[in-house]
Amino acid sequence: MPGAETFRASADVYDRHVGRYGAALAEALIAFAGVEPGMRALDVGCGPGALATALVAKLGAANVSAADPSEPFAQACQARLPGVEVVVATAESLPFPDDTFDAVLSQLVVNFMREPEAGIRELARVTRSGGVVASCVWDYAGEMTLLRAFWDAAREVDPERGALADEAAVMAWCADGELGELWRTAGLKDVRTGSLVVSAVYADFEDLWSPFPTGIAPSGAFCASLDNEQRAALHDAYRRHLGVGAFPFELTARAWAAAGAVP
Numbered sequence: 014m015p016g017a018e019t020f021r022a023s024a025d026v027y028d029r030h031v032g033r034y035g036a037a038l039a040e041a042l043i044a045f046a047g048v049e050p051g052m053r054a055l056d057v058g059c060g061p062g063a064l065a066t067a068l069v070a071k072l073g074a075a076n077v078s079a080a081d082p083s084e085p086f087a088q089a090c091q092a093r094l095p096g097v098e099v100v101v102a103t104a105e106s107l108p109f110p111d112d113t114f115d116a117v118l119s120q121l122v123v124n125f126m127r128e129p130e131a132g133i134r135e136l137a138r139v140t141r142s143g144g145v146v147a148s149c150v151w152d153y154a155g156e157m158t159l160l161r162a163f164w165d166a167a168r169e170v171d172p173e174r175g176a177l178a179d180e181a182a183v184m185a186w187c188a189d190g191e192l193g194e195l196w197r198t199a200g201l202k203d204v205r206t207g208s209l210v211v212s213a214v215y216a217d218f219e220d221l222w223s224p225f226p227t228g229i230a231p232s233g234a235f236c237a238s239l240d241n242e243q244r245a246a247l248h249d250a251y252r253r254h255l256g257v258g259a260f261p262f263e264l265t266a267r268a269w270a271a272a273g274a275v276p
């Protein structure tokens with residue numbers, strides 16, 4: 014099952030894949046976490062910088078840091094946000110002293126961590142006592158329409174490999190309530206959970222499809238692994254599952270969120 018390595022990709026391609034939802038999701042996560050002006054914040058697994066951009070708008074660049082193990086994504090984030098400290102690092106090993114931040118947020122990253130509990134403990138380590146650690150993950154099994162329809166089509170075209178790669182089956186911590194369990198296990202207190210629903214617009218189905226054959230993200234990696242005939246079948250099945258075609262449309266996406274305070 015491909016994972017974190019599928020994000021060693023161009024920011025432009027990411028922006029056309031799930032990155033389309035990033036800005037709206039970042040606003041929702043920041044509100045859910047209770048980030049307020051005057052705080053210092055860290056975006057873990059920043060990608061090309063959707064959450065960091067929203068944090069800068071709220072807190073100012075001098076109060077925002079960002080980290081991602083993907084060099085192309087970290088470079089893209091740095092280029093987009095020159096005043097932000099961007100480091101190449103994993104959640105499990107952050108190059109910051111204890112108690113550095115008031116808020117540490119992580120958007121769509123926990124399920125890609127090699128050691129999620131160690132990762133959340135590390136997010137808490139760099140957060141001051143009383144500060145907030147918050148994240149969200151896609152509802153792959155349900156209301157993340159872009160990816161749910163993709164995997165339903167993949168399972169139709171190649172039932173065996175599609176079932177093995179379906180992120181609803183593969184990804185941990187992505188069912189309702191699971192992220193909250195992880196937060197409690199990692200020692201956070203006053204844990205809250207909720208759902209964040211956002212949307213993205215597409216010019217037509219080809220606009221949606223264009224990033225998948227590049228191999229970006231687990232879904233793109235599955236698409237790129239198919240031969241031409243199977244990929245064409247996936248393209249047609251995906252369009253049918255979504256019920257869209259040559260005209261503009263909008264899709265909604267739900268993420269599960271958790272926030273907790275550092276003791």
Ligand SMILES: C[S@@+](CC[C@H](N)C(=O)[O-])C[C@H]1O[C@@H](n2cnc3c(N)ncnc32)[C@H](O)[C@@H]1O
Binds near residue numbers: 086125
């Ligand atoms: C789905 S993308 C989310 C990017 C960004 N947060 C956003 O909302 O657009 C997942 C990100 O997690 C990063 N990642 C993978 N493994 C990680 C780890 N162990 N620690 C931190 N980030 C990781 C990837 O490089 C990628 O940028």
